[in-house]
Amino acid sequence: MATRPVAADTGLELVTAAPRPGAGAWAGLRRFCRRKPLGAAGGLLMVVMALTAIFAEALATHDPIATDAANTLARPDAEHWLGSDHLGRDIYSRIVHGTRVSLVVGVLSTLLGSVLGGIVGLLSGYLGGKTDLLSQRVLDILQGLPLLVLALVMAAALGPSVPNVIVAISIPIIPRAARVIRSSVLSIREMPYIEAARALGVGHARIAFRHILPNTMGPFIVLCTAQLGSAILVEAALSFLGLGIPEPYPSWGRMLSVSAAEYAQKAPHLVLFPGIAISLAVFASNLLGDALRDTLDPRLRGR
């Protein structure tokens, strides 16, 4: 396995330099862009999407939920840039507003799942013994079901609403996050500086949260970006099946759902554009996630 000086020329600065003032963080960012152009492109796309979500009102040309009976299934033209749907709602404006829904649901569910999973992983890795055994078995069960199936059952159990969808998507992420954090805690726990802290009489809580937790941030960030893509996909699938984001919120998955499929032949733009939006968002987070993994995961460095 190729090894390189850890701190010298990797994008690690991106994370470790964040608290340091000014120049270091920018240099790290520039280095990341140079070394990982695809990842930087993904990051840029994510920033654009985030801005779209924030300024959706300013960017949309129409009210995303206003219907227009005279103008249904319109082809893309100057009035409706990406056409209109079977109720005459403007597709472009709905996609712009859908960015907000998809990103909020994606980011919040990823964070919720990763943080909960991270805490479980930290405790089970640090405490070991029975806690570890028990939590690992429970996680095994959660992982025994495909992500979408588990989210589907959870979403149906909770009922369709935005907070419920976020919870439903976050639950399948918990075991994945717990695994990643646990394994990195297991290796950090054996490091000499932890032994030193213990010898100094530092308490368990302080060791776990102050000495170990900050060092799991690399894998944690990689995990979050990797899960973000699948969270957005799961949200799209749930909404498509009518178990996700309820009307009238414009959600990309919902826009693709059965009603769009019915009109697909008359108006292919109903199917094409929301799907492109989903794919772009997931593609961007995958690109960024891959690049971050290569940079932050020391085992993959030099590949």
Next chain:
Amino acid sequence: MSIVIFVLLRLAPGNIVDILFATGGYVSEADKAAIMKELGIDRPIWVQYLDWLRSLATGDLGKSYRYDLPAWQVIRPLIPVTVELAVLSTIIAVLLGVPTGVVSAVRQDTALDYALRVFSLAGLSMPSFWLGMVIILGMVAWLGWIPPVTYVPAHENLTIHAVQFLLPALAVGYRSSALITRITRSAMLEVLREDYVRTAWAKGQRAAAVIWRHALKNAMLPVVTVIGIEFAFLIGGLVVTETVFNLPGVARFLVQAILWRDYPIVQNLVMFIAIVVVLSNLVVDLLYGWLDPRVRYGD
């Protein structure tokens, strides 16, 4: 693993009961009480659970609320459809994923490598059900032909049947192939740096032999793991794809059963999926020993 299955049994019914109570408001209170009594879901959860466990032990899977038929009778005809789709998708995924991954590794950091990686990442990023819809749209637009929307069994018309399955299998397989490509690529990169591969090159063996025989064989271990995981998790991906292509499989039926709160069916289907996951993990474990004689069991 047996613990896992056992606790899964315990977990699944609890969730399903919650579903039923959360959305039970579609009948009048009196009717609701009567139905609940008839179905036995007015009893405490643990009684139902023990009851379910007892009947399961005797091979009774319960009755579908919607069809008033034994659950097994309802589920059985669905299984071959999903299995056929899953196997086809896996074959497409392997045929597409392994060669792409190998080529990508051999031509590391060339334009071809970048193109293949973007291609596979794109597969990972597109919802497979959307890809399916786009394929159908494409066929309508360019060929002016749309595959029939109702399911045609193989013995009635093999050609239509094949098309009906190949299209969704392509959509789902492309997505799975992306993961296989990535794992194959990174495993190959590692193996290609090994000493014995350099020896093979030094002997003057043909590139094809070195890459496909020497290197790939030893890179297959992680690839097989991913194929195993993917096969089990295909069912998750099939949930929406079967709905889009209107194929009467397990995954589509799961969605319908969830929407109808037909929870004996949901329970059994979730169990079925979990068993498939566990079984394919087992098969992968057994394959390890066969692929890599260094892996031994029974110590």
